[in-house]
Amino acid sequence: MTAAPRTRVRRLPELAGSSREALDAVLDAALVAHVAVVEDGWPVVLPLACARDGDRLLVHGSTGSRLLRALAAGTPSCTTVTLLDGAVYARSAFNSSMRYRGAVVYGRYRPVPDPVDGLRVLTEHLLPGRWDELRPPTGKEVAGTSVLAVPLDEWSVKVSDGWPEDEPGDLDAPVWAGVLPCATTWGRPLDAPDLAPGRRPPAAVLARAGTAR
Amino acid sequence: MTAAPRTRVRRLPELAGSSREALDAVLDAALVAHVAVVEDGWPVVLPLACARDGDRLLVHGSTGSRLLRALAAGTPSCTTVTLLDGAVYARSAFNSSMRYRGAVVYGRYRPVPDPVDGLRVLTEHLLPGRWDELRPPTGKEVAGTSVLAVPLDEWSVKVSDGWPEDEPGDLDAPVWAGVLPCATTWGRPLDAPDLAPGRRPPAAVLARAGTAR
Numbered sequence: 001m002t003a004a005p006r007t008r009v010r011r012l013p014e015l016a017g018s019s020r021e022a023l024d025a026v027l028d029a030a031l032v033a034h035v036a037v038v039e040d041g042w043p044v045v046l047p048l049a050c051a052r053d054g055d056r057l058l059v060h061g062s063t064g065s066r067l068l069r070a071l072a073a074g075t076p077s078c079t080t081v082t083l084l085d086g087a088v089y090a091r092s093a094f095n096s097s098m099r100y101r102g103a104v105v106y107g108r109y110r111p112v113p114d115p116v117d118g119l120r121v122l123t124e125h126l127l128p129g130r131w132d133e134l135r136p137p138t139g140k141e142v143a144g145t146s147v148l149a150v151p152l153d154e155w156s157v158k159v160s161d162g163w164p165e166d167e168p169g170d171l172d173a174p175v176w177a178g179v180l181p182c183a184t185t186w187g188r189p190l191d192a193p194d195l196a197p198g199r200r201p202p203a204a205v206l207a208r209a210g211t212a213r
Numbered sequence: 214m215t216a217a218p219r220t221r222v223r224r225l226p227e228l229a230g231s232s233r234e235a236l237d238a239v240l241d242a243a244l245v246a247h248v249a250v251v252e253d254g255w256p257v258v259l260p261l262a263c264a265r266d267g268d269r270l271l272v273h274g275s276t277g278s279r280l281l282r283a284l285a286a287g288t289p290s291c292t293t294v295t296l297l298d299g300a301v302y303a304r305s306a307f308n309s310s311m312r313y314r315g316a317v318v319y320g321r322y323r324p325v326p327d328p329v330d331g332l333r334v335l336t337e338h339l340l341p342g343r344w345d346e347l348r349p350p351t352g353k354e355v356a357g358t359s360v361l362a363v364p365l366d367e368w369s370v371k372v373s374d375g376w377p378e379d380e381p382g383d384l385d386a387p388v389w390a391g392v393l394p395c396a397t398t399w400g401r402p403l404d405a406p407d408l409a410p411g412r413r414p415p416a417a418v419l420a421r422a423g424t425a426r
Contacts, residue, residue, distance in 0.1 A: 006257075011277070011278050031311070032311075032313075034293060034295070036249040036257070036291070037256055038251050038256050039219075041251065041289065042219070042251070043250055043257075043289060043290060044249070044256075044291050045247055045248075045258045045291050045293045046293060046317070047295040047315060049311060062224060064224070065223070066223060076254065078249070078255065078256045078258045079258075080258045080259060080260065082245060084245055089340060089343065089405075089418065093332055093336045093343070093347050093354075094357075096336065096339070096343070096347075098245075100245075100260070102260060104258075123306045123309065127309060130302065134306050134309075134386070135304075135305060135386065137306055141305070141307040144307075145307070170348070171407065172409075173347070173348065175347065175415075176412050176413060177404075177405040177407075177412075178403050178405045179403045180400070181399070181400040181401075181403065182397050182398060183397070183398060183400065184396070184397050184398075185397075185398050186300075186393055186394070186395045187393070187394040187395065189389075189393050190392045191391045192376050192390040192391045192392070194376075195390055195391060196385075199389050201389045202388075202389055205302065205389065208393060
C-alpha cells in the first residue's frame with residue numbers, strides 16, 4: 001500500500017486537471033494567493049499578491065513580515081488560488097454549488113536569485129505595463145523586500161464549470177435552475193488626490209478598465 | 214513580557230480595525246473563505262463556502278472530505294477571507310499595492326447542533342432567497358453534510374482603501390497615479406440545459422444579476 005500523494009484531488013476528482021497548461025491558466029488568472037504555514041502548531045494563512053514565472057510561483061512582501069521571514073527560511077507551505085466564476089442554482093440545496101477554478105501548490109519557498117527581476121514579473125502581472133513607466137527600485141527598497149518563489153513541482157488543479165446536477169426526482173420541481181456567473185471586473189480609474197493636473201491614465205490602465213479577469 | 218496575541222495586525226497596523234462591525238462587514242461580503250489546518254506537519258489550505266451566523270462563521274462540505282473531518286474533530290484552524298477591491302498605481306513599484314478587505318479567524322470548528330438551520334443560513338447567504346424555493350434536505354443529505362462553525366472569538370480585520378502613498382521625491386515623476394477599482398460582479402443568469410421550457414429566473418436571481426458584492 002502506497003500513500004496517496006497529497007495533491008491527489010479526493011473530492012469530485014472528475015473536476016481535477018492534470019496538465020501544466022490547466023495549472024498555469026489558473027495561476028495566471030490570479031492576483032492573490034492564500035499562503036499557509038505552520039506556526040507553533042497552528043496554521044496561519046494570509047493573502048499575498050502572486051505571479052507565475054515559468055515553473056515557479058512568485059510572492060513578495062516586507063522582509064519585516066513574520067510570514068515572509070518564515071517562508072524565506074523554507075518552512076513547509078501550502079499556496080492556494082481560488083477564482084469564483086458563478087453560483088450554481090440546482091433544484092435542491094444539497095446539489096447547489098459554485099463554479100470555480102482552483103489550484104494548490106505545496107512546497108518550500110526560497111528567495112529568488114534576482115529579486116529585481118522577480119519584482120518586475122510581479123509588477124507586470126499585477127499592474128500590466130507599469131514596470132517601464134516607473135523608476136527602478138532603489139537598493140534600499142530591494143533590501144526591504146522579500147521576493148520568494150516556490151517551484152511548481154507538487155500541485156493540483158480543479159475546475160468546476162458545469163451545470164446543476166440534480167436528482168432525477170427533483171427535475172420536475174417547479175423552480176428555475178441554472179448558473180449566475182460572476183467575475184472580477186475592473187472599473188474606471190480614479191486619479192490620486194495629489195495627481196498633477198492634466199495627467200491621464202496610460203493606455204494599459206485604460207485598456208484594463210471594464211475588463212474581467 | 215507578554216506574548217502578543219496572534220491576531221494583532223503586525224504589518225501596516227494603521228489599516229487594522231478593531232470593531233466587530235468591521236469584521237462582520239468583511240465576513241458578510243465573502244462567499245468563500247480559505248481554511249487552513251495542519252496535516253502531518255504541513256499546512257493545508259482549501260477554499261470553502263462560508264456564511265456568518267451571528268457570533269460564528271459557518272462552513273459546510275461532504276462528511277467524506279478529509280478537511281471537513283479534521284475540522285469537525287476540532288483541529289486548530291485559521292480561516293482567512295480576502296476581498297480584492299482595486300490596484301493601487303503608485304509612482305514606484307515599491308509603493309504600489311492593492312485595495313482589499315481581509316479577515317482572519319483562529320479557532321476550532323465544531324459541528325453545529327442544528328445542521329438544517331446551518332444549511333439554511335449558508336444557502337441564503339450563497340443563494341439569497343433560494344431556501345424557501347427548494348424542497349427541504351432529506352435525512353440522507355443532512356447525514357452526508359458536515360455543517361461546522363468556528364466562534365468569532367479570536368480574529369483580526371484589515372481594510373486597505375487608500376491612495377498611493379509615494380516618496381516625496383517621486384511626486385514629480387511623469388506618470389499617472391491612482392487606483393483602478395475592481396469588484397466581483399454578477400452577470401446574467403444562464404438557464405440549465407435541462408430546464409423546462411418557459412421557466413424564468415426568480416426575482417432574487419434577477420435582482421442579483423448586474424450587481425457587485
